[in-house]
Structures are given as C-alpha cells and as structure tokens.
Amino acid sequence: MRLGIDIGGTKTDAVAVDEVGGLAQRVRLVTGFGHAAVVETAVTAVARIGELTGLPAGGFSSIGIGIPGMVDSASGQVAHAVNLGVERLALGGELAGRLGVGVRIENDVKAAALGAFHVLGLGGTMAYLNLGTGMAAGIVVDGRLWRGATGIAGEIGHLPVDPAGALCGCGQRGCLETVASGSGIARQWRTDDPLPARALFAAAADGDREARAITARLAEGIAAAVRVLVLTVDVDTVVIGGGLSHLGDRLLCEVHEVLDGWAATSPFLASVALSRRVRLVPEGTPVAALGAALVGGADG
Amino acid sequence: MRLGIDIGGTKTDAVAVDEVGGLAQRVRLVTGFGHAAVVETAVTAVARIGELTGLPAGGFSSIGIGIPGMVDSASGQVAHAVNLGVERLALGGELAGRLGVGVRIENDVKAAALGAFHVLGLGGTMAYLNLGTGMAAGIVVDGRLWRGATGIAGEIGHLPVDPAGALCGCGQRGCLETVASGSGIARQWRTDDPLPARALFAAAADGDREARAITARLAEGIAAAVRVLVLTVDVDTVVIGGGLSHLGDRLLCEVHEVLDGWAATSPFLASVALSRRVRLVPEGTPVAALGAALVGGADG
Numbered sequence: 001m002r003l004g005i006d007i008g009g010t011k012t013d014a015v016a017v018d019e020v021g022g023l024a025q026r027v028r029l030v031t032g033f034g035h036a037a038v039v040e041t042a043v044t045a046v047a048r049i050g051e052l053t054g055l056p057a058g059g060f061s062s063i064g065i066g067i068p069g070m071v072d073s074a075s076g077q078v079a080h081a082v083n084l085g086v087e088r089l090a091l092g093g094e095l096a097g098r099l100g101v102g103v104r105i106e107n108d109v110k111a112a113a114l115g116a117f118h119v120l121g122l123g124g125t126m127a128y129l130n131l132g133t134g135m136a137a138g139i140v141v142d143g144r145l146w147r148g149a150t151g152i153a154g155e156i157g158h159l160p161v162d163p164a165g166a167l168c169g170c171g172q173r174g175c176l177e178t179v180a181s182g183s184g185i186a187r188q189w190r191t192d193d194p195l196p197a198r199a200l201f202a203a204a205a206d207g208d209r210e211a212r213a214i215t216a217r218l219a220e221g222i223a224a225a226v227r228v229l230v231l232t233v234d235v236d237t238v239v240i241g242g243g244l245s246h247l248g249d250r251l252l253c254e255v256h257e258v259l260d261g262w263a264a265t266s267p268f269l270a271s272v273a274l275s276r277r278v279r280l281v282p283e284g285t286p287v288a289a290l291g292a293a294l295v296g297g298a299d300g
Numbered sequence: 301m302r303l304g305i306d307i308g309g310t311k312t313d314a315v316a317v318d319e320v321g322g323l324a325q326r327v328r329l330v331t332g333f334g335h336a337a338v339v340e341t342a343v344t345a346v347a348r349i350g351e352l353t354g355l356p357a358g359g360f361s362s363i364g365i366g367i368p369g370m371v372d373s374a375s376g377q378v379a380h381a382v383n384l385g386v387e388r389l390a391l392g393g394e395l396a397g398r399l400g401v402g403v404r405i406e407n408d409v410k411a412a413a414l415g416a417f418h419v420l421g422l423g424g425t426m427a428y429l430n431l432g433t434g435m436a437a438g439i440v441v442d443g444r445l446w447r448g449a450t451g452i453a454g455e456i457g458h459l460p461v462d463p464a465g466a467l468c469g470c471g472q473r474g475c476l477e478t479v480a481s482g483s484g485i486a487r488q489w490r491t492d493d494p495l496p497a498r499a500l501f502a503a504a505a506d507g508d509r510e511a512r513a514i515t516a517r518l519a520e521g522i523a524a525a526v527r528v529l530v531l532t533v534d535v536d537t538v539v540i541g542g543g544l545s546h547l548g549d550r551l552l553c554e555v556h557e558v559l560d561g562w563a564a565t566s567p568f569l570a571s572v573a574l575s576r577r578v579r580l581v582p583e584g585t586p587v588a589a590l591g592a593a594l595v596g597g598a599d600g
Contacts, residue, residue: 125449148534149425155531171566231455232532234448266471
C-alpha cells in the first residue's frame with residue numbers, strides 16, 4: 001500500500017493506493033497555514049490514513065506529497081508556496097524526523113500529472129494543463145515525470161502571446177496566465193460569488209457581452225497552451241485539470257470550438273489534430289494525491 | 301566508420317565519421333532536383349565518400365541521411381520536400397535497392413540537432429533552433445532525438461506570438477517564423493543581395509531605421525523561441541543553427557540583449573537564466589551530415 005498526500009491552499013487530500021493503483025482510502029483535511037501547521041497537516045493526514053488502513057507510517061511501501069511552489073524533489077525542499085504561508089521549508093526532512101520514514105516531495109501539478117496519466121490509463125506522452133490560480137503544465141513521458149534540466153518544464157503560463165495584453169505578475173505582458181487562469185478571470189470579472197468562474201460562465205450564458213468576451217479569451221488562452229504543448233513537445237494528450245476544470249464540458253466545448261476554428265483556417269494546424277488530443281481530468285478524482293502516492297516509485 | 305549525408309536545397313554534404321565520432325572525410329555536391337535526381341545525389345555521395353575511404357557502401361557500420369520535409373524515419377518515406385522537388389519519395393527503400401544496404405532517413409533539422417549535440421560535447425537536454433527559410437527546432441534528450449508522439453516535436457516556428465502580426469504561410473497570424481526566419485526577413489526586406497540577412501544587418505549597422513526594426517524583431521522572435529523551449533521542455537542549451545546562424549556573434553549579441561532586457565524586467569525570467577543557455581552552432585561544421593551519420597545508432 002502506498003500513501004499520497006496533496007497539500008492544497010485550503011484543503012489537503014490524502015489517499016491510500018493499493019498494489020494495482022486503485023484508490024483504497026481517502027480523507028480530506030483543512031490545510032494549516034505556515035511552516036509548522038503545514039508539517040502538522042501532513043503528519044495528521046498520515047495518521048488518519050493509518051487509522052483507516054491499520055498501517056503505521058512505516059507500513060506503507062512509500063509516502064509521497066504534492067505541494068504547491070518550487071519543489072526540489074531530490075532534497076525535499078519547498079520554496080515560495082505563498083498560499084500555504086511557506087517561504088522555505090525542508091518538508092522532506094521535517095517529515096522524515098516526525099514519521100521515522102522517508103517521504104518524497106513533489107510539486108503538486110507534477111504529482112497531479114502523474115496521477116492523471118495513471119487514472120486515465122494513458123500511454124506515450126501526456127501534458128496535464130493545470131488551470132488554478134495560475135497556469136502550469138506537468139509533462140509525463142512513458143509514465144514518468146519529465147522535470148527538465150532545472151525543474152521548470154511546463155511553466156507555460158508565463159509564455160506571452162499578445163504584446164498588447166495585460167501586465168502579468170511575472171513582469172511580462174500578455175502571458176497565457178493573464179487570460180487562462182483563475183487569477184486571469186478574477187482580474188477581468190469582479191464578483192462576490194464564491195465560485196467566480198461559474199458565475200462568469202452563467203453570465204456569459206445569459207448573454208452578458210463582457211462575460212462572453214472573457215470566456216472567449218479564456219478558451220483561446222487554453223487552446224494556445226495546447227498548441228504550445230503539441231508543437232513543442234508533441235504530447236499525445238493534453239489533460240485539462242485544476243480548479244477551472246470543474247467547469248466541465250462547458251469549458252471543454254469552448255476550447256474545442258477554438259481549436260476546430262483554427263484547424264479550419266490552417267491546414268497545418270488541422271494536420272496536427274489539436275482538438276482530438278484534449279480531454280478533461282475526471283471530475284472528483286483526487287489525481288494529485290494519487291500521483292503523490294506514485295511519485296518516485298517504479299511508476300513515477 | 302559511419303557515413304552521413306545532408307541533402308540540402310542546393311548543396312549536399314557527405315561525411316565519414318570514425319569510431320570516436322570524429323570527422324574523417326567530407327565531400328560537397330550540388331543537389332539534384334526531383335525524385336530521381338535526389339536519389340542519384342545520395343548514391344553519388346556514397347560513391348565519393350567510398351573513394352576517399354576505400355570502403356564500399358556495405359563497408360560502413362551505418363549510413364544515414366538528413367533531408368528537409370516530413371520524414372517517417374521508421375519507413376524511410378519523405379514527403380513535402382518542396383525545395384528538392386520531392387512530393388512523396390520512398391528514399392530509404394530506393395537507396396536500399398541501389399546500394400544493397402539499409403539507409404536511415406531523418407529530417408534534416410533533427411539530424412543537425414543530433415550532430416550539434418555531439419560536436420559540442422553536450423549532455424542533458426538540448427534544442428537545436430534551426431533558422432533557415434523557416435524556423436523549427438530539433439530536441440535531443442540524453443543524446444537521443446525526441447521525436448514526440450507524431451513526429452512534430454519542435455515545430456515552434458508556427459507558434460503565434462502577436463495577434464497583430466503578419467499572416468503566415470501556415471494560415472495563422474504572427475507566428476514566430478514570420479519574424480525569425482529567412483522567409484520572414486525576405487518578406488520585410490526586399491533586396492537583390494545574394495545574402496539578404498547580411499545585407500540587412502549591414503544596413504542596420506549603417507543606421508537604416510527600417511533595417512534596425514527588422515533585426516530587432518528577428519532577435520525578439522529568436523528570444524521568444526528560446527523562451528518557449530526553456531519554459532516548456534526546460535532544455536539546458538539552445539543551439540542556434542541554420543542559414544541565419546552565419547550572422548554569427550552579431551546575431552547572438554542581439555538575442556542576448558533581448559533576453560537580458562527581459563530578465564531585467566521579470567524576476568521570473570531572470571531566475572530561469574535564458575541568456576546563459578543560448579549559443580551558436582560552430583561555424584563551418586557540417587552538423588547535419590555528422591548527425592545523419594549518428595541517426596538510429598546507439599548514439600542517436
């Protein structure tokens with residue numbers, strides 16, 4: 001049995017995964033804020049899964065954690081996990097001390113990429129396009145994470161596609177993330193609704209012109225991200241995940257419409273079949289926690 | 301001894317490579333036009349290298365060919381090699397029949413990528429950014445070509461970066477290739493000079509404002525290609541090759557200036573150190589022919 005934990009900005013998912021990769025147990029916790037509380041959240045998650053499975057920390061064949069921010073998976077160091085109140089934390093080392101066993105740490109998008117690859121039963125090359133507060137992709141090649149030379153592979157949210165676009169937090173202008181992410185929507189569509197993207201799509205469906213323009217830019221930005229991933233890495237599949245993926249088929253249809261429109265005007269783009277490569281992550285499946293359980297193992 | 305042939309639009313380079321990857325012999329031929337003449341050019345190249353080395357076709361441990369166009373390296377089929385007058389040619393099969401030995405066929409940019417990786421003694425992950433008539437990249441991972449799921453990995457010349465940019469031959473608008481390629485320069489800078497890029501840079505050095513604007517867009521387009529390759533694949537090194545690379549340090553300096561300017565305004569881009577990852581292919585080295593000799597072997 002493997003144990004995987006996805007430490008998110010507000011919630012933490014923990015799962016036990018059996019020998020064939022199936023979901024055996026799952027718990028959800030509120031994530032603590034700050035260095036000590038994040039460590040405590042992980043320790044509690046291990047204990048709760050331990051109660052459900054009857055296994056001590058040392059009884060799992062591996063324990064893996066997915067967490068936002070810059071992660072050095074070799075050392076277990078986490079940096080700049082701003083939403084967790086973590087500036088620099090030796091999470092791997094801290095947890096090894098508390099639990100008495102080694103723990104593998106991975107960036108949450110990369111963990112989710114690995115989880116999605118396995119949950120969907122994919123082969124070949126896949127990109128997991130995470131549309132959360134920001135935009136980033138995790139790339140999986142033949143079932144293993146592609147980290148790149150310095151760990152920044154898949155940071156496509158900061159590729160500019162419009163010199164006249166909005167200023168991005170990264171200092172550039174017109175980045176994909178400025179239109180195709182939760183923060184991009186929040187900047188363009190002010191609302192008190194707790195689910196701003198759903199409110200935006202509802203307004204667009206009601207015929208609000210500004211809302212329609214924003215959803216069109218969102219779909220174009222996602223489509224442009226797909227184009228980058230296919231024309232650069234040539235992935236078989238782009239799996240759309242993250243918070244915005246809860247919009248489901250409404251979002252996927254708009255993205256397909258953009259891609260099909262491009263194919264209609266560009267024989268070259270038609271030949272690379274962008275539209276058929278795109279799909280949504282399965283709703284309700286804790287892919288990041290599942291992937292965290294696989295990180296660093298024979299499958300990850 | 302391996303034999304590599306680079307069939308270019310006007311010239312064909314052929315080399316013999318010794319056991320340690322060194323250049324043992326080299327010949328240059330004029331490339332024939334059309335299916336039969338292209339096959340004949342390759343057969344002549346093998347014969348000429350055979351004379352110099354004293355080896356028959358069957359005496360080489362491998363024979364590889366780099367050629368423009370869509371190449372199916374598994375079947376040896378070449379399609380859409382427009383500059384060679386080749387629409388669809390079973391080059392691998394034709395040459396096997398003529399030479400009595402198997403011949404490996406690869407796209408010329410991919411072959412050059414492999415050659416550059418070995419000539420420069422690189423490790424890790426590299427992209428070879430070919431700036432010829434068009435723009436495309438070849439990606440090498442741990443000494444082997446990364447072809448992607450469908451063979452289009454590295455087709456970054458058709459990534460649009462400006463909705464207000466020029467219409468591209470691919471049907472999209474503002475593709476990288478429209479500003480950062482030989483055809484991009486030819487569209488913007490009309491000249492009878494046989495070396496249009498050199499004439500453009502000379503005019504820019506003389507203070508011609510239009511020429512300066514075109515070279516600035518060229519350098520920005522190349523820099524944007526580097527950014528795509530690093531933020532998507534996270535390559536250690538981007539090697540600039542192809543016809544425009546003959547501009548040498550004048551071109552490289554402009555690209556470095558653009559990248560350094562970006563780093564000055566974006567802490568994120570500064571952290572990924574784009575500028576230090578870029579270099580030029582060595583002038584005068586037949587990297588595509590050398591790479592063709594390595595294609596499909598233990599090193600390729």
